[in-house]
Amino acid sequence: MAFGRLAFFPFPSAPPIRAGFMPHASALPLAQPSPLRSEFRATLRLAVPLAAANLLQMLVYAIDVIFVARLGQQALAAASLGVTIFGLMMWCFSGLTGACAPLIAAELGRRKHAVREVRRSVRMALWLSVLCGLVGMAIAANGKTILLATGQDPVISARAGEFLGVLLWAMIPLIWANVLRTFVSALGRPVFATLITFFAILVNALGNYAFVFGHFGAPEMGLTGSALASVLTGWITVLAYVAMIQGDRRLRRYHVLGRWWRPEWQRLRSLLAIGLPIAAIILAEGGLFSSAAFLMGLIGEAQLAGHTVALQVAALAFQVPFGIGQAVTIRVGYHFGAGDRAAVARAGQAALILALAYMAFPAALMVFAPRLVLWLYIGGDAWSAAPMVLFAVQYLAIAAAFQLFDGAQAVLAGALRGLQDTRMPMILALFGYWVIGFGTSVLLGFATPLSGLGVWLGLAVGLVVVAALLQLRWRARERLGLLPA
Numbered sequence: 001m002a003f004g005r006l007a008f009f010p011f012p013s014a015p016p017i018r019a020g021f022m023p024h025a026s027a028l029p030l031a032q033p034s035p036l037r038s039e040f041r042a043t044l045r046l047a048v049p050l051a052a053a054n055l056l057q058m059l060v061y062a063i064d065v066i067f068v069a070r071l072g073q074q075a076l077a078a079a080s081l082g083v084t085i086f087g088l089m090m091w092c093f094s095g096l097t098g099a100c101a102p103l104i105a106a107e108l109g110r111r112k113h114a115v116r117e118v119r120r121s122v123r124m125a126l127w128l129s130v131l132c133g134l135v136g137m138a139i140a141a142n143g144k145t146i147l148l149a150t151g152q153d154p155v156i157s158a159r160a161g162e163f164l165g166v167l168l169w170a171m172i173p174l175i176w177a178n179v180l181r182t183f184v185s186a187l188g189r190p191v192f193a194t195l196i197t198f199f200a201i202l203v204n205a206l207g208n209y210a211f212v213f214g215h216f217g218a219p220e221m222g223l224t225g226s227a228l229a230s231v232l233t234g235w236i237t238v239l240a241y242v243a244m245i246q247g248d249r250r251l252r253r254y255h256v257l258g259r260w261w262r263p264e265w266q267r268l269r270s271l272l273a274i275g276l277p278i279a280a281i282i283l284a285e286g287g288l289f290s291s292a293a294f295l296m297g298l299i300g301e302a303q304l305a306g307h308t309v310a311l312q313v314a315a316l317a318f319q320v321p322f323g324i325g326q327a328v329t330i331r332v333g334y335h336f337g338a339g340d341r342a343a344v345a346r347a348g349q350a351a352l353i354l355a356l357a358y359m360a361f362p363a364a365l366m367v368f369a370p371r372l373v374l375w376l377y378i379g380g381d382a383w384s385a386a387p388m389v390l391f392a393v394q395y396l397a398i399a400a401a402f403q404l405f406d407g408a409q410a411v412l413a414g415a416l417r418g419l420q421d422t423r424m425p426m427i428l429a430l431f432g433y434w435v436i437g438f439g440t441s442v443l444l445g446f447a448t449p450l451s452g453l454g455v456w457l458g459l460a461v462g463l464v465v466v467a468a469l470l471q472l473r474w475r476a477r478e479r480l481g482l483l484p485a
Contacts, residue, residue, distance in 0.1 A: 006288055007187075016127045027217040035397045040354070047328075047351070049190035050193065050327055053199075056200075058199050064204070064229075068223060069309075074155070074224050078223060078300055080308040081147055081156060082167065085139070085146060085399070086334065088286045096132060097129050097271070098178060098179070099274040101182045101333065102417055103333075104117075104333075105186055105329070105470050106333050106339065109338040118256075122183050125179045126270045127177060127263075129176050130172060133171040133375070140164045140168035143160060144157050150294050152200075162224060163225070170233075172450050181241065183254075185326070187251055199237075207229025242257070275422075277426035280426045281425055284434060285429060300452075303389050310374075310396050311395060314366075314399040318410065321359060325355075325415075328347055332414075332415050344484075348412075351393040357408040358407065364400075364402040373396070374396075392454070395456050405463045407471045408467040409466050413429075416474060431465075438458065441455045
């Protein structure tokens with residue numbers, strides 16, 4: 001189960017489109033599509049199934065919101081705080097282990113068949129998943145103590161701690177699933193992620209229906225039942241990925257689960273060198289949004305509940321540019337490995353145009369039909385909770401204002417990641433999100449009458465600053481020596 005932005009990441013059987021490929025002259029048609037148009041197509045072939053998988057993943061989380069919201073405002077607030085801890089760790093660990101994406105893409109760009117290199121990257125990412133998962137489980141086990149230390153309500157903190165005590169068992173399988181998703185996507189099978197995530201929706205819905213309210217002969221467990229449903233969904237998801245990989249001839253030949261006990265220390269060091277800054281970037285951004293939940297908890301229960309639902313809506317819109325960002329990491333990585341500078345530029349340009357064109361739509365929806373959007377999440381009973389709905393509508397208006405910047409920073413971060421440039425983007429993200437964004441949230445939220453609106457304005461300012469800084473770095477990539485020789 002996860003709320004807000006704390007979410008995770010059909011090609012034919014032929015290899016992905018590669019820079020420098022040119023058919024025989026006799027096979028050329030009279031009019032060839034422009035290189036940029038070809039890049040648009042290649043990016044869309046990757047981005048569409050990845051974005052669909054992201055959206056479906058958010059629907060998995062939305063199901064949790066729908067069921068937990070029926071338990072009352074206090075249960076929703078407790079789940080929000082609990083998942084703030086769990087989801088932030090999950091997102092960071094997925095970013096750390098997801099550093100195998102640019103490594104795999106670069107190897108495939110250098111050589112058509114890089115079986116051994118790809119297998120090493122995946123194997124070490126799975127090793128790293130276990131280490132990260134154990135650390136995350138230890139932290140989640142002390143969730144109540146952490147929440148009390150931040151000044152949260154004792155009753156809500158206790159409920160959140162019980163919730164985390166069950167949810168922590170989903171940590172390792174969810175990180176494993178993210179690594180396998182990265183593998184199948186980089187190898188030209190992103191549609192597998194879409195299909196498996198759709199299956200996870202069904203599993204999670206049935207699990208929530210059974211354990212939250214006690215159907216199908218299961219005990220009625222309330223909030224804890226939703227956590228149990230998420231644990232079952234996590235383990236079934238990773239098993240589904242294993243089955244898909246073993247059933248596909250092209251993926252099976254990589255034997256990513258073979259000799260799983262054999263260490264590859266150099267590859268592990270490469271993963272850490274690229275992945276630790278990625279995790280820090282995620283911590284900076286996710287920490288900003290997570291800290292907003294803690295700030296809202298200090299302001300009031302209704303504001304926190306309204307913030308949770310509004311952030312869920314904004315996060316749903318974010319999943320498409322997030323998918324485009326995942327795709328551009330792979331596309332830029334291919335071209336980086338092949339040494340094609342012009343193709344690197346085209347990949348970044350195509351992805352940025354696609355993301356900005358899309359984000360105008362959810363922004364308009366949040367401005368002109370916010371109550372319709374909220375009704376889809378919390379149903380007709382929401383109108384009896386007028387304060388929560390009123391706050392959520394106000395927060396959505398600010399979310400609409402930062403949609404374009406949110407999409408831009410997701411794609412630019414992904415493009416730089418494809419160049420294996422993560423350290424300076426990490427510094428830019430820490431500055432933009434925490435010095436500027438968080439500082440503005442605290443100042444406007446507690447030193448002015450804006451209250452919750454001030455917190456959301458701080459989120460917007462942080463996103464704008466980071467998007468601008470990443471754009472400057474992307475434009476200066478050649479001068480900074482980020483491109484291949």
